[in-house]
Amino acid sequence: MLHQSNRHFFPQGFDAPFYVEDLFPWELLDRMQTAFQHQSRAILSAVPEGVYLEHKETIFIGEGCVLEPGVFIRGPCYLGKNVLVRHGAYLRGNVWVAEGSLIGHASELKNVLVGKNTSLAHFVYAADSVIGAHVNLASHVTLANLRLDEKNILPMQKNKFGAVIGDHCKIGCHVILNPGKQVEPYSKLYVQQQLVSY
Numbered sequence: 001m002l003h004q005s006n007r008h009f010f011p012q013g014f015d016a017p018f019y020v021e022d023l024f025p026w027e028l029l030d031r032m033q034t035a036f037q038h039q040s041r042a043i044l045s046a047v048p049e050g051v052y053l054e055h056k057e058t059i060f061i062g063e064g065c066v067l068e069p070g071v072f073i074r075g076p077c078y079l080g081k082n083v084l085v086r087h088g089a090y091l092r093g094n095v096w097v098a099e100g101s102l103i104g105h106a107s108e109l110k111n112v113l114v115g116k117n118t119s120l121a122h123f124v125y126a127a128d129s130v131i132g133a134h135v136n137l138a139s140h141v142t143l144a145n146l147r148l149d150e151k152n153i154l155p156m157q158k159n160k161f162g163a164v165i166g167d168h169c170k171i172g173c174h175v176i177l178n179p180g181k182q183v184e185p186y187s188k189l190y191v192q193q194q195l196v197s198y
Helices: 027-036
Strands: 052-054 059-061 072-074 077-079 095-097 108-114 125-131 163-165 181-183
Touching: 027 108, 027 125
Parallel strands: 052 072, 059 077, 077 095, 095 108, 108 125, 125 163, 163 181
Antiparallel strands: none
């Protein structure tokens, strides 16, 4: 289990006002929620017909963002510059996406911090998680956030928590991470399959 600060998991840090390098990554989610209460509200990119913004007064959309029709965003939410959110994405609130990142088709995010230039491909589920910079989550990656026995997730001591994913990680298609999983920077995770010929 992780017993080191954000310096270990996020060497590049986040360009966010609530980022504190010496905290544990999961503590950033609490700071993020507090920061949303003081966030300036602005929509600096075009919002096409078919994009639904709920609690618009709590949403910040930076310059150069592209929102495809069919996107649903519930505030509070922060999208940095040049973020691409594809058709059918569902951002359920308390979502902070840093500059240059991509949220793919039919992906669902809730209470998530996403670093710069990170890609969450189509059909990704990420909740109550901290995801570093330059990360790639491939199709159908799931960050599970609730134990079946509903006990607290350690060491976070939270009832719900997904994953901490370090910078430059690559997670392959259909990988499911159990609640509380901590993935070291530069890791590569994938599902091993054995093909049998008859």
